[in-house]
Amino acid sequence: MGYLSATANSYGEYGLTSDASAAMRISFGTSSCASSAVYPELDITAQNGLTTYPLTGFITGFSNTDNNLYSGSFNYAYFGGVATETPAGSPAITEPNSFSAASGVSRAVESAVWSWSTSTNALTPQWINTDGSFPTNYLVYVPSSVAFALLGDVTAFSSNFVNVQVVTFTFVPSSSLP
Known part of the structure; x- marks a missing residue:
């Protein structure tokens, strides 16, 4: 499909690029990351993204009924920049x-949502609802917004807004880029 763009759209949401030189460069974890198969609740920093909002995170949707993602709901959270870390294991909180x-x-936002698999380099987000539950969630690309989002129900979102494409994020080490 392409790369995560280092440039946000006019609403501060990150989207897609086919140009590796325009891809977001990220950092996460610590030097001990190689010692575990999966690292949960990571914060990811966009090294060449929005300087005022250096962390990546999910921002609750403008049209949401609440800050929860769940089956039967069109609620969403767009992928964008966050100024400060949110606590690991915390539901969405209001942050710049x-x-x-x-x-x-x-x-409201959540930033410490990422798990990294050292065997596959998969970066997987996990939203935390206001009751502390971990809903099934889907990472999607929303072509009409030129942005990525996290959903609890793809069908409910598509019925209320637009069609989306379910995607996965894979960490590509800079040494592997063209």
């Missing part, structure tokens, strides 16, 4: 973020 800066609308 790229969407709120672009839109003037205060939204």
